[in-house]
Amino acid sequence: MTMASPLLQVRNLVVEFPTRRGALTAVDDVSFDIAEGEVLGVVGESGAGKSLTGAAIIGLLEPPGRVASGEIILEGRRIDTLSYEQMRRIRGKQIGAIFQDPLTSLNPLYSVGRQLTETILTHTDMTPTKARDRAIELLTEVGIPAPERRIDQYPHQFSGGMRQRVVIALALCVNPRLVVADEPTTALDVSIQAQIIALLKKLCREHGTAIMLVTHDMGVIAETADRVAVMYAGRIAEIGPVREVIKNAKHPYTHGLMGSIPAVGHDAERLEQIPGSMPRLTDIPTGCAFNRRCLHVHERCFKDRPDALPVEDSRVACWLYDSANAMSLDEAKRAVASKETGSVEQANV
């Protein structure tokens, strides 16, 4: 990938929720870039902090959640410190958003056309007639049949898949540079899901829009993303080219995760399973957050939090890949792929 300065830079992002018993860190020191026109997939289990990372970028964290530290830089401009009003100008114009449930992103009282033209008029100086033409054009682009008629209909008159198409049109209507799509296909049926993914991919390729695609579905990532970040307990466990992460997972968590996905044509009596479950926010262990479930733990994993170490084209937060480690890269990779346990007895889960 040869990209100039990245479109979006997230640096050491920390999202906290203050509670009576102290702040809970839901996103903990997360850094990544998204290049122009790139699709970055963010995967993880529920509670891994992937949606919160997306919400922090579009400036829509639900209070009391807040960005406690770190920087979010869009096209060279820091956006995490902007006021609500300034951020509102950026949302829609520079960053579009697509959420899981299309019904919550559409206003049921306004026709689809009115919602589209309103967005276009807010962010551009088009005339209302022009804006309406543009709205029809957009609906055609997202594959809604008879857009001239459908434009005056209300969200309830559309099916789930069609609504999500409208939301995509809404997110793309003023050609944003970046779209944050949070589980855009989770609420849809499989056959519709495939259509929406294909559409999203096509539009972003045509418009050169970058996408941050947040999902729990590895399949969607495999079909769509260029690079993927795997999140675990608020941290990035592994980030790298999608092929590398899926076919050649380096972090023990990613490796276990990939093995636990049933696949058609893959005959196994049992699926690989990671023992235990993700720790709650109140109960994240010191050192590596994955240490209680990891088969390859060392003493160090209980003491120090692993840095994101560069391994081939990826960055992996696992001490197995530390250069100070006695293990060579190949040995480390083999260790992750094998069932051998690390130097420390498996902690009781």
Add this chain to the structure above:
Amino acid sequence: MSEAAVIKSPSTEGRFGHAMLKVEGLRRYFDVSAPWLNRVIGRQPRQILKAVDGIDFEIARGETFGLVGESGCGKSTVARLIVGLHGPTDGSITLEGRNIAGLTRRQMAPMRRRLQMIFQDPYASLNPRWRVRDIIAEPIRAFDLVSGDQAIATRVGELLTFVGLNPLDGEKFPHEFSGGQRQRISIARALASEPEFLVCDEPTSALDVSVQAQILNLMKDLQRELGLTYLFISHNLAVVYHISDRVGVMYLGKLVEVAPSKTLFTTPRHPYTRMLLDTIPDLDMTGRERMPVAGEVPNPITPPPGCSFHPRCPFANDRCRVEAPKALPVSGGATVACHGVEEGRVPSGPILAPPPKPDGVASVHG
């Protein structure tokens, strides 16, 4: 091609014995009409939703039968009909030779012990005010399987250990558990009445993949140890492939194809099955070109005439638009309800093998 040639009885064969559950001509209609006055004033006709519209299948003892389909195809209604949460409009459900369709509550009671259900949402299916031990003990008490508090407590402890939890967890309340652990509790409760048949309605859909793997493994282990028979309902094809011995594909209240799992996923016959299989994301990253899937599921209140899939089917002809296809056996132990397959109009061949030939399904889909 003589796909329609009757090769073999498609029902139960191979390593499974006789049919444990047999469903014949099962129908369930729901009246979704507006209230009477509105109907009279608005001159609206009655509206009948045919959620399940005449389906037949058999499940052998010890077998896992998967049921797949998109939302609204009626798969959950089938589950509810079998456990008796709905009465059927028509048809029969035979469990070990006894028709259980439309039994009264009292008649159904002894059958219920043998037939349990696991629901999708473990947050909704456990009473938040009950301790886990009481939740699991309820079926034991209801069916009087074990008497004496001490014996019941021991049995609950056994069940908890069985599903991979700690016997001491019985003292806790459901909110103290994660989603996967709650689903384990649901399974323990279902097993408490020592059932032979479990109806699982999307048991892993609300769970994360790593937890899903734990539950699927647990279900397979339990089946091996206890000789359970499963009806496994899911919209996730990969999960169904993993767990099922045979699979039925539902579309708008009808079974369009029933086949052994391997056969269904390697040589799907019905165009809808092929379309569904083509939506499976390609985790192997083969770069296989996917065929764009067209259209959406029509409104089930006003299903299309003839074969209900014809508006989305690339092989549909005039016969498909008028005449509803019957399920006919084809080779490989499958049954398919499709005129195209019967007449040999639909080319056969595995769809998973890349790349699709231009004279195959691809050109017609495209």
